[in-house]
Amino acid sequence: MNDINLKNKINEILKNIGNRHAVVKFFIVGKVKPINAAIVYLEGLTEKNIIDRDVLSPLMLRVDEDLSLVVNLPEYLCEKYISMSNTIVEKDINKVIYFVKRGCTVIVLSNSSQFILIDTSSWMRRAIDEPPNEVAIRGSREGFTENLESNLSMIKRKIKDKNLSIEKYLVGSRGQTDLAIVYIEDIINKDVLNEIKKRIKAIDADSVLATGVLEQFIEDYTYSPFPQSFGTERPDIIAAALLEGRAAIVLDGTPYVITYPSTMIDFFQTVEDYYERTLISSFVRIIRFTAVTLVYTLPSLYLALIKFNSELIPIKFVIPIVQSRRGIALTPFMEILSMLFVIELLRESGLRLPSRISQTVSVVGGFIIGNAALQAKLVSPATLLIVGITAVCSFSIPNYEMAQSVRIIAIPVLILANIFGVLGVTIGWYFIVLHLFSIDSFGVPYLNLNNKGDFKDIFLRYPLWKMNKRPASISTNNPVRQKNFRKIFRRSKNE
Known part of the structure; x- marks a missing residue:
């Protein structure tokens, strides 16, 4: 085919999408005064059966009329011969390249400055399924995919x-x-x-x-x-x-x-908080916030009490703790730090291994290492208990990224407790709270407890019909999300 104009258009497209991945098919449209044309698509992103059946076949075999007199040939071909709904006539070659890279097929006509784009995209896609990391008992079973x-x-x-x-x-x-x-x-x-x-x-x-x-x-x-x-x-x-x-x-x-x-509160809420009854959701939220407090505080407070302030421990607990520490090779600080490190190793290995064996490795590995550490007198039973409770509490944080952050921050607090005792725990909490109040997300305070109305959905979850306004911490153009419709049928005004 010696149509220079057509070849120049094809070369311009190929230059921007890469010759090695593109497929070009030259053909002739019409039997009376035929017109030179070509299609361009990317291998692996298109459905070839659709191209052959709905694009090439009608244009090459069914056009019996004289197309040289047609004013807007691309539009005419789309309306009469191409039996597909998702077609676009485009003049901008940059937009043509954009769509071709996403699985569209472009028809180039020698006598027209416009291009016909047809959606023939087809590639392997993962089916919509329930998110494995965010399972909800009463929620929907669909999750986002890669498309x-x-x-x-x-x-x-x-x-x-x-x-x-x-x-x-x-x-x-x-x-x-x-x-x-x-x-x-x-x-x-x-x-x-x-x-x-x-x-x-x-x-x-x-x-x-x-x-x-x-x-x-x-x-x-x-x-x-x-x-x-x-x-x-x-x-x-x-x-x-x-x-x-x-x-x-x-x-x-x-x-x-x-x-x-x-905001920080978002990371401690789950979708089931709003699908369950008020009392149940509020109770679960209290458990979550208590667990976060224990992750930050329990190891460091235990260390501070047994190292600096043992007089604050009730006498009935002092004797068992002292007896359990006899013959322990490591210091209390190294005990806790080493056990936290081992738990992180088990957690990381459980994430990277295939799901069928990851749980077995985590459970069996934790049991073997913990038992061996006790038998070897490397750690005391009390320390192992404290670290175990801390690990379980970290699992109650619903967001994985926030759970990672909480576990990491607990280590500096532990170091401060090893140096300053209970004062170090207080200093650690002070800097954590100070940091939370000092950062923001696109102008919205990360931790904002100044809005009274927002307390209906922070530590407790009030009845949904009482939360008539959107969160005040997030400034919006329309603060009201629902009307007080319960007054129409509720039994008591004091409900």
Whole structure:
């Protein structure tokens, strides 16, 4: 085929998508005054059967008329011969390249400056399944996948509001990963939204392959141990976050969706808190916050009491502790530190091993190491008990990233307790609280206890019908989320 104009268009497309991955098929459209044409697509991203059946076959075999007189040939071909609904006529070659890289097939006509784009994308996708790390008894059984459009469709099914907005971006100069910012137009704070957009547009890197990479690029406090974005694999949690006035960032290639702004309280709440009854949810939340306090405090307080302030321990506990420590080779500080280190090793090995054997390795490994340490007089039973309780308490933190942060911060508090005793524990808590109050997430305080209305959904979970307003700590354009409809039918005004 010697059509120079057609070849120049093809070469321009190939130059931007890479010759080694592209497939080019030249053909002729029509039998009366035929027109030279070609299709271009990427191998492995398209369904060839669709191309052969719905694109090439009708254009090569069924066009019997003179097409030279048709004014807008691409539109005419789409309307009469291409039996597919998802077709686009595009003039901008940059947009053509964008869609071809995502599985579309482009038809190039020699006598037209426009291109026909057809969605023929097809590749292996993971089925929608329950998130393995966020199981809910009464919640939905669906979780996000690695496909952007699939994830956005799940959010759309949860929120059918006309104000639900989705803005798409490309991040990474080489990876060119699709990213979507999802928010509700009349609820979200525009200053927060604009700041999120500004930071995403400013990213200048080769690739952004996961939301964990993205959040490190746009966060404020790099050296803070606390996560500054809340992430989840559950569409119902993202829908609830959007309705509170937050923005969700969905990245193609990862099932983990993050939300901004985020506060510390978000990491200690679960979706089942709102699906269960008030008393049950409040009780579970008290357990969680108690567990976090114990993770921070129990090892360091135990160390401070037996090393510096043994007079504060009741006498009936002193004698068993002293007797259990006879002949122990390690100091109390090294006992606790070594056992915490062993638990972290077991936890890490359990994560990296196949799921079928990871639990066995963790349980058996912990039992063997603990028993051997006791028999060898390396640690005392009391120390092993304290460290075991601390490990169990850390498992009650629902968010994995926050659980990691809490466990890491407990070690500096332990060191302070080894140096200053109970005063060191107090100093550690002081700096933790000071740090939590000093950081923010896109202008929203990370820990804000100044809003009285927010206490309905922090340490306790009030009845849902009493939470008529969105969280005050997250400034929104529409603070009211529901009306006081219970007054219509409730039995008592004092309920």
